[in-house]
Amino acid sequence: MTEKTILRALKGEILPTPPIWMMRQAGRYLPEYRATRAQAGDFLSLCYTPDLAAEVTLQPIRRYGFDAAILFADILLLPQALGPKLWFVEGEGPRMETTTTMAQVQALRPIGAIHDTLSPVYETVKILSRELPKETTLIGFAGAPWTVATYMIAGRGSKDQGAAHALKAADRETFVALIDIITEATVLYLSEQVKAGAEVVKLFDSWAGSLKGEDFTDFALKPAARIIAALRELHPGLPVIAFPREAGEGYIGFGKAVGADCVAIDNSVTPEWAAEHVQPGGCVQGNLSPVHMVTGGEDLVRETRRVVDAFRKGPHIFNLGHGITPDADPANVQLMIDTVRGA
Numbered sequence: 001m002t003e004k005t006i007l008r009a010l011k012g013e014i015l016p017t018p019p020i021w022m023m024r025q026a027g028r029y030l031p032e033y034r035a036t037r038a039q040a041g042d043f044l045s046l047c048y049t050p051d052l053a054a055e056v057t058l059q060p061i062r063r064y065g066f067d068a069a070i071l072f073a074d075i076l077l078l079p080q081a082l083g084p085k086l087w088f089v090e091g092e093g094p095r096m097e098t099t100t101t102m103a104q105v106q107a108l109r110p111i112g113a114i115h116d117t118l119s120p121v122y123e124t125v126k127i128l129s130r131e132l133p134k135e136t137t138l139i140g141f142a143g144a145p146w147t148v149a150t151y152m153i154a155g156r157g158s159k160d161q162g163a164a165h166a167l168k169a170a171d172r173e174t175f176v177a178l179i180d181i182i183t184e185a186t187v188l189y190l191s192e193q194v195k196a197g198a199e200v201v202k203l204f205d206s207w208a209g210s211l212k213g214e215d216f217t218d219f220a221l222k223p224a225a226r227i228i229a230a231l232r233e234l235h236p237g238l239p240v241i242a243f244p245r246e247a248g249e250g251y252i253g254f255g256k257a258v259g260a261d262c263v264a265i266d267n268s269v270t271p272e273w274a275a276e277h278v279q280p281g282g283c284v285q286g287n288l289s290p291v292h293m294v295t296g297g298e299d300l301v302r303e304t305r306r307v308v309d310a311f312r313k314g315p316h317i318f319n320l321g322h323g324i325t326p327d328a329d330p331a332n333v334q335l336m337i338d339t340v341r342g343a
């Protein structure tokens, strides 16, 4: 059997048509997702019910034939497994019990205990590795330590990650202790996903862009490098995608510095810039703006072709620059795929 296209691109192969998948491809823009989510009751029950989580992972594969499936779960399940309560407020987003003192950091559960909470996620991966079409690559994931820490410290999402920056400035020892625990727990979590059948793992550092200078090195780059090195000891050759979102100049050389096979690019940089400055370092993933999944039409076709053309001279996985939004039209997703595949 010829190797799966995503794995070939991750090894550095330039394919005539880039393989394609989409961040948040299982999500509220799909009527079948909304139906399964209603059956589960709420978002977290959906994440922790393996049959249903596997079902929503498979839905966009059945509908569109993407080259990769991404495990249906959330980056906040890992911190929840360390102890803090997690819930989602409809129409607003996640809420979490805060962790801001050394006493609270020390009161987190031992990292080895995360599997008690997370075993349904591994079960979802096992179901998927049985049920996915043979050409589809299964991607596991986790949040990067800085991004996970921003939610643990603030107890919710925030525009500027102010609470995490404030703790870093006021009590660096506590902040570093928290980053270290998340880093170690993430290795265990991703390793278990790989044992269950994940073929690639992706680290989402959604708020990497708010780390500047040495902070970017210390809290985006170094933790990612530690996680990837530890995973490769356990799983030699494991392909890894890193996503230091809005890193800007920080994207340059990031893949090599952390040991990732591929760097995912957001929409704050142009595909031409990323092709020139990031792609020489290896495979890149991205970076059509998710807005086109809402607006569609000629703009979508033109910008999709622009992304494909910009990255044509190096290894590339086509994706959006960030997750598809709930107001997207499923027909626009099909138009994007047809445009990429030259239909």
Ligand SMILES: Cc1c2[nH]c(c1CCC(=O)O)Cc1[nH]c(c(CCC(=O)O)c1C)Cc1[nH]c(c(CCC(=O)O)c1C)Cc1[nH]c(c(C)c1CCC(=O)O)C2
Pocket: 022, 023, 024, 025, 026, 027, 028, 037, 043, 070, 071, 072, 073, 074, 075, 076, 092, 093, 094, 141, 143, 157, 204, 206, 323
């Ligand atoms: C920061 C972050 C989170 N989760 C994630 C990130 C990093 C990537 C990014 O920057 O988007 C990652 C994530 N979240 C989800 C996945 C599943 C796989 C996929 O389809 O990409 C993945 C990879 C499902 C989800 N995670 C969430 C949904 C929507 C939940 C619902 O059905 O109501 C989904 C499908 C909820 C979630 N989860 C999170 C937030 C802030 C929210 C609320 C915002 C929103 O509602 O879109 C935390």
